[in-house]
Amino acid sequence: MWKKIIIVFITLLTKQGLFGQLDEKILLGQEFYIRSEVLDENRSYIVGLPESYGETDNHYPVIYMTDGDYRFTYTSGIVEFLSKGSEIPESIVVGITNTNRTRDLTPTYSDYDTASGGGMKFLKFIVEELIPEIDNSYRTNGFRILAGHSYGGLFSGYAYINNSPFDAFIASDPAFAWDNQWLASFTTPENVAMVKNKKFYLTNADNYERNPDVFEFMRPAVEYYYALLKNMGSNQENIRLDYLPEENHGTCAYMSWYLGIRFVYNGFTMKNVEELTIKDIVDHYSQLTDKTGKTFLPPEQLVRNIAQKRKEKGVQEEVLELMHLNVKNYPSKRTYKALGDAYVDIGQEKKASKFYKKALEFDSEGTGVNKGNKLNQINN
Amino acid sequence: MRRKLLLPVFFIICCFQNSYAQDQAGIQIGSEYLIRSNILSEQRQYFVSLPASYHTTKNRYPVMVISDGDYRFYQASGLLEFLSKQNRIPEMILIGVANTDRTRDLTPTPIDNNASSGGADSFLRFIEDELLVQVDKMYRTNSYRLLAGHSLGGLFSVHAFLENSDFDAFIATDPSLWWDNQIILDDLKDKLVDTGFRKRIYLSSADNYERNEGMVSYMRRGHELFYARLKSLGFPQANVKLGYFLDEDHGTSAYISLYYGLLFVYDPFRLDDIYNRSSSEIQNHYNQLTERTSSDFIPPENLINDIAQFRLRNEELETAIELLRMNANNYGSYESYVGLGDALARASKKEEAQSYYEKALEINPGKSSEIEEKMNELR
Numbered sequence: 001m002w003k004k005i006i007i008v009f010i011t012l013l014t015k016q017g018l019f020g021q022l023d024e025k026i027l028l029g030q031e032f033y034i035r036s037e038v039l040d041e042n043r044s045y046i047v048g049l050p051e052s053y054g055e056t057d058n059h060y061p062v063i064y065m066t067d068g069d070y071r072f073t074y075t076s077g078i079v080e081f082l083s084k085g086s087e088i089p090e091s092i093v094v095g096i097t098n099t100n101r102t103r104d105l106t107p108t109y110s111d112y113d114t115a116s117g118g119g120m121k122f123l124k125f126i127v128e129e130l131i132p133e134i135d136n137s138y139r140t141n142g143f144r145i146l147a148g149h150s151y152g153g154l155f156s157g158y159a160y161i162n163n164s165p166f167d168a169f170i171a172s173d174p175a176f177a178w179d180n181q182w183l184a185s186f187t188t189p190e191n192v193a194m195v196k197n198k199k200f201y202l203t204n205a206d207n208y209e210r211n212p213d214v215f216e217f218m219r220p221a222v223e224y225y226y227a228l229l230k231n232m233g234s235n236q237e238n239i240r241l242d243y244l245p246e247e248n249h250g251t252c253a254y255m256s257w258y259l260g261i262r263f264v265y266n267g268f269t270m271k272n273v274e275e276l277t278i279k280d281i282v283d284h285y286s287q288l289t290d291k292t293g294k295t296f297l298p299p300e301q302l303v304r305n306i307a308q309k310r311k312e313k314g315v316q317e318e319v320l321e322l323m324h325l326n327v328k329n330y331p332s333k334r335t336y337k338a339l340g341d342a343y344v345d346i347g348q349e350k351k352a353s354k355f356y357k358k359a360l361e362f363d364s365e366g367t368g369v370n371k372g373n374k375l376n377q378i379n380n
Numbered sequence: 381m382r383r384k385l386l387l388p389v390f391f392i393i394c395c396f397q398n399s400y401a402q403d404q405a406g407i408q409i410g411s412e413y414l415i416r417s418n419i420l421s422e423q424r425q426y427f428v429s430l431p432a433s434y435h436t437t438k439n440r441y442p443v444m445v446i447s448d449g450d451y452r453f454y455q456a457s458g459l460l461e462f463l464s465k466q467n468r469i470p471e472m473i474l475i476g477v478a479n480t481d482r483t484r485d486l487t488p489t490p491i492d493n494n495a496s497s498g499g500a501d502s503f504l505r506f507i508e509d510e511l512l513v514q515v516d517k518m519y520r521t522n523s524y525r526l527l528a529g530h531s532l533g534g535l536f537s538v539h540a541f542l543e544n545s546d547f548d549a550f551i552a553t554d555p556s557l558w559w560d561n562q563i564i565l566d567d568l569k570d571k572l573v574d575t576g577f578r579k580r581i582y583l584s585s586a587d588n589y590e591r592n593e594g595m596v597s598y599m600r601r602g603h604e605l606f607y608a609r610l611k612s613l614g615f616p617q618a619n620v621k622l623g624y625f626l627d628e629d630h631g632t633s634a635y636i637s638l639y640y641g642l643l644f645v646y647d648p649f650r651l652d653d654i655y656n657r658s659s660s661e662i663q664n665h666y667n668q669l670t671e672r673t674s675s676d677f678i679p680p681e682n683l684i685n686d687i688a689q690f691r692l693r694n695e696e697l698e699t700a701i702e703l704l705r706m707n708a709n710n711y712g713s714y715e716s717y718v719g720l721g722d723a724l725a726r727a728s729k730k731e732e733a734q735s736y737y738e739k740a741l742e743i744n745p746g747k748s749s750e751i752e753e754k755m756n757e758l759r
Contacts, residue, residue: 025412026410074461076458081635193643
């Protein structure tokens with residue numbers, strides 16, 4: 001298996017050289033190639049790493065998406081926003097780009113479209129080739145989400161009911177009407193029982209305008225499938241269908257991602273932080289770790305915010321404890337410096353300097369918005 | 381039977397539309413620059429993201445400036461890319477201004493316990509007289525300007541709205557209108573000049589109870605007072621909206637309310653039932669948008685192409701040709717000429733079809749074999 005970094009730079013206007021004193025490109029991620037034996041072709045995928053990736057040795061969950069070339073940018077924006085607010089953990093984003101979209105995303109052959117029917121192979125490629133490649137190349141914690149829209153949503157549904165090695169699935173306005181609702185006929189109570197603990201988020205859009213003939217049966221197919229899952233004993237807490245009446249088939253993909261990712265990580269963050277003890281925080285994330293079997297640590301930023309509140313209240317001891325927690329979970333220049341600062345605040349300069357020295361042992365620090373540059377440093 | 385045919389066609393079209401607007405640079409979202417500000421006596425950092433079509437057209441684009449740019453640039457660029465690809469807003473050039481002294485720059489008046497606060501006037505002058513002057517030199521901008529900000533950045537958006545700035549529209553998500561005893565709400569009548577009534581402003585209000593019990597009513601009251609006072613001054617209903625986001629707190633509301641704010645300031649950007657409209661109805665709609673915003677808005681090329689293909693599938697040849705003609709006139713791109721040529725060929729208007737194929741070839745001589753094949757089919 002080989003991998004090659006291609007760096008996609010647009011040659012920006014020469015004008016910029018005239019005006020800008022600084023011309024740093026802001027990159028979200030990079031494209032890689034993988035040879036697939038299963039599909040007998042070369043495939044590409046795009047990877048975006050979280051901001052803290054290069055600063056710590058931590059392991060991260062991964063969000064995979066089909067139609068990756070089209071959906072990578074906005075997904076990165078959503079993930080970056082939600083993780084900055086500690087609503088979700090920092091995550092690696094992987095966009096799987098298309099070669100033959102219809103072939104790959106449809107689980108069965110149907111006369112509707114003669115290119116169809118390669119979904120099973122495509123899932124095999126993802127499970128047996130792509131996921132191992134990602135897990136070998138990056139520090140992943142094993143928690144995986146698969147998101148897809150339209151045919152991609154159909155594929156997410158297929159991967160879900162097959163109990164494929166993802167923990168959560170997002171199907172945005174999915175084409176469940178495919179092949180006389182094949183997915184529904186394929187689904188049995190035994191399948192449903194197997195995926196009971198996995199999350200599945202679905203949306204329906206208002207599709208009338210573009211093509212009433214198609215959409216009069218598109219939405220009912222999704223509603224039918226949702227009801228079927230419930231009838232077969234799905235865990236109500238783990239599946240959800242939202243109707244997005246202000247969105248059409250194309251536009252709903254964005255909100256589906258946003259709401260779906262939030263649904264998957266519902267309960268991840270902690271509210272009412274002023275009332276929480278440090279033990280509450282540690283317990284919350286170790287319970288999540290136990291429940292999912294994947295390691296989730298208290299988010300660095302959340303702990304920092306809580307420490308800030310404690311500092312305002314003058315509870316310095318807890319500030320120290322929280323900063324120690326961050327150092328333990330995320331040993332980095334930033335966390336050691338913050339710990340040093342906390343000791344300065346209580347007048348223990350000697351201890352502070354010990355941690356400042358520790359901080360200096362790390363050579364990289366967050367570069368703010370331009371995480372692309374950092375990506376280069378990591379990979380090159 | 382008809383259903384059976386339509387389903388695959390539809391999904392192929394969706395897919396086609398997707399890749400149509402796509403750019404190899406999906407991975408790069410922008411560039412970072414420095415500018416020396418004489419007004420602020422300091423060096424400032426800013427980020428620029430260009431729309432997907434920037435390098436393949438000669439179009440001019442509206443500019444959106446977002447405060448807290450270092451924090452909000454990613455999310456805003458992803459949002460703009462998605463919404464413009466879906467033709468719900470125009471493609472825009474995004475400028476994110478990074479902070480140096482956030483409170484100083486975003487607050488209109490000084491308050492006692494914050495010594496550096498109160499620099500919003502200077503910061504606004506910096507944006508208008510230095511930053512945007514630079515941006516206008518570097519890029520093909522049109523005159524439409526949008527300012528967005530969150531929290532104190534939202535306060536700054538409202539400040540710029542009331543200071544009769546060059547901006548045409550404002551988004552203030554969960555803005556801190558409580559600042560300095562709600563001083564921003566004073567004397568609205570005197571601040572709001574006639575031109576202000578033609579501008580659009582979107583505000584959002586989150587559920588802030590959890591984060592800060594005392595603050596929630598204070599925050600919300602500022603939003604509602606401002607909204608009510610604007611309306612009592614006769615501010616047009618169509619130009620102001622206050623959105624409530626009860627599932628979001630102060631932090632999380634920033635994203636989703638930016639989404640709805642963008643839709644509001646351009647509403648109606650997209651014509652209802654556009655797939656069944658004539659080319660003149662569509663052109664009129666965009667002319668009205670141009671008039672309303674004093675900026676050039678052109679029917680989006682990929683949307684018009686998508687509609688024309690829809691018409692072609694329904695065998696409405698003449699209507700499709702009109703639409704494609706509109707694209708060829710507005711854009712003069714290789715794709716628009718080929719699209720028009722193909723439709724004309726299908727209508728057996730061979731001579732005219734040939735003339736557009738020739739035009740296409742002039743633009744992109746590298747495609748000579750494709751064009752030749754099409755010409756041969758004509759004969």
